[in-house]
Amino acid sequence: MAWRNIHKWLTNPAMLLPSLLFPLFFFTAFAGGLSRVDSVPGFDFDPGYTTFIYAFVLLQASTFGGIFTGFSIALDFESGFARRLMLGATRRGGIVAGYWLAALMRAAATIAVITAVAVVAGLNVNGNGIDLVGLYTLAVLMNAFAVLFATGVAMRLRTMQAGPAMQTPAFLLLFLAPVWVPYDLLTGWVRAAASVNPATLVLEAGRGFLAGDPTKVLPAFVVAAALAGLTVLWARGGLRSAERVA
Amino acid sequence: MSRSSLLVQVGMLARRSVVRTLRQPAMVVPSLVFPLLLLAINSSGLESVTRLPGFPTDSYFQFALAIPFVQGALFSANSAGTNVANDIESGFLNRLSLTPLRRVALLMGQLAGILALGLIQALTFVAVGIAFGEGIQAGVPGALVIVALSLVISLAFGCIGAFVALRSGSGEAVQGVFPLFFAALFLSSMAIPRDLIEVHWFQTVADWNPVSYMLEGIRSLVIEGWNGEALALGFACAGGLALIALAGASSALRTRMVRA
Numbered sequence: 022m023a024w025r026n027i028h029k030w031l032t033n034p035a036m037l038l039p040s041l042l043f044p045l046f047f048f049t050a051f052a053g054g055l056s057r058v059d060s061v062p063g064f065d066f067d068p069g070y071t072t073f074i075y076a077f078v079l080l081q082a083s084t085f086g087g088i089f090t091g092f093s094i095a096l097d098f099e100s101g102f103a104r105r106l107m108l109g110a111t112r113r114g115g116i117v118a119g120y121w122l123a124a125l126m127r128a129a130a131t132i133a134v135i136t137a138v139a140v141v142a143g144l145n146v147n148g149n150g151i152d153l154v155g156l157y158t159l160a161v162l163m164n165a166f167a168v169l170f171a172t173g174v175a176m177r178l179r180t181m182q183a184g185p186a187m188q189t190p191a192f193l194l195l196f197l198a199p200v201w202v203p204y205d206l207l208t209g210w211v212r213a214a215a216s217v218n219p220a221t222l223v224l225e226a227g228r229g230f231l232a233g234d235p236t237k238v239l240p241a242f243v244v245a246a247a248l249a250g251l252t253v254l255w256a257r258g259g260l261r262s263a264e265r266v267a
Numbered sequence: 268m269s270r271s272s273l274l275v276q277v278g279m280l281a282r283r284s285v286v287r288t289l290r291q292p293a294m295v296v297p298s299l300v301f302p303l304l305l306l307a308i309n310s311s312g313l314e315s316v317t318r319l320p321g322f323p324t325d326s327y328f329q330f331a332l333a334i335p336f337v338q339g340a341l342f343s344a345n346s347a348g349t350n351v352a353n354d355i356e357s358g359f360l361n362r363l364s365l366t367p368l369r370r371v372a373l374l375m376g377q378l379a380g381i382l383a384l385g386l387i388q389a390l391t392f393v394a395v396g397i398a399f400g401e402g403i404q405a406g407v408p409g410a411l412v413i414v415a416l417s418l419v420i421s422l423a424f425g426c427i428g429a430f431v432a433l434r435s436g437s438g439e440a441v442q443g444v445f446p447l448f449f450a451a452l453f454l455s456s457m458a459i460p461r462d463l464i465e466v467h468w469f470q471t472v473a474d475w476n477p478v479s480y481m482l483e484g485i486r487s488l489v490i491e492g493w494n495g496e497a498l499a500l501g502f503a504c505a506g507g508l509a510l511i512a513l514a515g516a517s518s519a520l521r522t523r524m525v526r527a
Contacts, residue, residue: 042446050453053469057459061315185297196308202315211311 022106022119026093027126040089040127044082044135048074052142055201063206068145068232075139076156076227077200080220082135083160084167084191086128090120091171091187098179098263107264117172117256124168125161132160147233155238156230159223162245167191169252176259179266198224219244276368280376288346288380295384298342299391302335306395309334313458321463324490332396333485334457336413337478339388340420341448347381348428348441355436355523364524374517378425385421389414396489409488412498419505420481424448426512433519455479477504 030037052071059070066073097103103116110116136144146153171187178186197214198221199207207215215221226241288294310328317325324330354360354377363373393410396403403410431444454469455478464470473479484501487494 039446042450046446046450046453049469050458053466054453054456054458054464054473055313055316056465056469057319057463058313058316061318063315196312199312201312206315207312208314209311211308 022116023122023126026090026120026123029093030123030127040085041131041134044078044085044131045138047081048078048135048138049142051077051201052139058202061202061206064203066203066228066232068147069143071139071143072145072231073203073228074201075135075144076231077195077198077224078135078139079132079156079160080163080224080227081195082131083128083164084195086131087121087124087164087167087169088171088187088191090124090127090168091175092181092184093123094120094172094175095179095181095183098175099181103179103263104266113260113264114257117169117260120172121165121168125164128160128164132157146231148230148235149233152230152233152235155235156227159227159230159241159245162242162249163223166245166248166252169249169256173252173255173259176256176263179263194218194220200224219248273369273372276372277375277379280368280373281379284350284377284380285383286380287350288384294342294346294349295387298339298346298384298388301342302338302388302392303395305338306331306335309458316459319459319463321460323460326401328400329396329490330486331458332392332400332489333482334452335392335395336389336417336485337420337452337457337481339392340385340417340424341445341452343381343385343388343421344424344428344448345441345445346384346428347378347425348432348444349438350380351377351429351432352436352438352441355432356438360523370517370520370524374429374513374520377429378422381421381425381428382418385418385425386414388421389417392417400489403489404492405488409493413485413488416481416484416498416501416505419502419509423505423509423512426509426516430512430516430519433516433523436523451476451478456482477508480504 030040052074055074056070058064059066059073094103097106106116107113148156170190174183174187177183197211197218199215204212204215204221204225222237222241222244226235226237229236229238306328309331310326313331314327316322317327317330322330351360393403393413397410403413405412427448428441428444432438432441435441454472455476456464456473457478461470461473461479461483464473480497480500481504483497484505487497487501491497
């Protein structure tokens with residue numbers, strides 16, 4: 022399953038390019054265009070703005086790597102492939118595991134490209150090896166959360182029309198966090214939303230790892246693991262729903 | 268062929284194009300909702316940027332209000348391209364090529380739906396700017412000029428979408444080009460004025476990017492009042508791009524109709 026999905030992704034430019042290009046656009050636009058933001062009074066992130074934005078784009082790439090895999094699942098249902106697969110599979114949980122592995126590999130490839138560009142653009146990592154393991158483990162957990170969420174949606178609705186139902190919650194979760202400036206510099210309703218958004222903890226912990234100053238590590242891991250755990254149940258419900266019509 | 272006959276042809280195809288566009292909520296709603304959602308998030312998330320010395324306004328909402336107009340036009344490009352590609356894939360264009368319909372009528376008719384969508388977008392974004400911001404500094408005439416510039420921008424991007432569709436004949440190719448349109452928006456003075464961009468290569472790209480001048484034309488009316496240079500550059504970039512893309516689309520249509 023994982024190989025089939027990865028092969029489809031790599032050989033279909035319409036799928037490959039947006040998933041690679043969008044995070045890159047975000048990174049170049051914000052790291053380049055908004056680099057002056059680190060001069061704003063109150064901006065206190067020592068490694069610099071490129072590193073500050075890298076943490077967000079990393080999180081975005083891992084999350085959307087999962088969401089885009091949900092699109093592939095919906096497409097497989099539309100084409101009839103997923104139904105045939107479900108009839109043939111003895112352990113259907115393996116189907117979901119295959120999609121998740123594909124999502125993880127997609128995210129890893131995207132993150133590798135973004136990291137290479139970020140290093141060229143001046144990524145400044147003050148954290149040590151353990152910090153980096155923490156950072157990328159958070160990314161893996163967010164990827165698992167996203168793919169399981171998208172799987173639940175795709176297996177319940179079984180149509181590409183479900184795209185916005187997968188994409189919009191992920192978009193809101195990510196963008197209602199302190200994306201461009203630290204939480205303390207947020208104002209208005211976005212600050213209120215960020216204060217209750219679980220992605221804020223994950224993002225702040227990720228930035229702490231990059232700065233070599235781990236912060237809110239335990240809450241971030243608890244939140245990320247809880248999101249992934251809840252979506253396991255959600256995806257299992259989706260699988261049951263798909264099984265009923267298979 | 269008489270002028271009135273041409274107008275009848277344009278009118279009939281324009282009516283079909285407008286009805287087809289407005290009957291697809293999936294085409295209209297995202298082109299309004301996503302730019303407004305980003306405006307709401309950006310204006311609150313980046314408010315502290317207005318504290319930078321030299322930032323032209325103390326409200327990021329006012330600064331960012333120009334973005335939805337261009338972003339909406341990018342959706343128009345996608346819609347125009349997808350509509351034309353659908354006509355090619357369904358064989359509608361082939362059947363039209365057997366009639367004495369003129370090329371210019373076909374192209375203008377196809378783009379009418381995009382202009383209708385552009386008008387809805389522009390009026391909505393102006394209304395949001397007035398309702399939630401500090402109004403348009405250039406007043407009611409300025410708001411009308413914003414709508415006019417916005418329509419030219421929609422036409423420009425719509426023509427590019429139509430050009431891609433006519434050259435490739437595939438809706439998938441139009442979707443594939445969509446990220447490039449977004450790159451043009453991101454690599455502009457979208458988030459910060461050009462003179463405040465610190466990274467040299469980014470500033471150079473933004474200086475050469477026509478989207479920067481489209482944004483600055485609209486932005487000048489919102490936060491400054493009347494700025495002849497910004498407006499002239501905005502209209503010149505949008506109009507120039509529209510003319511080039513229209514010529515390209517017309518040439519691609521001629522090739523396609525010969526093939527048909």
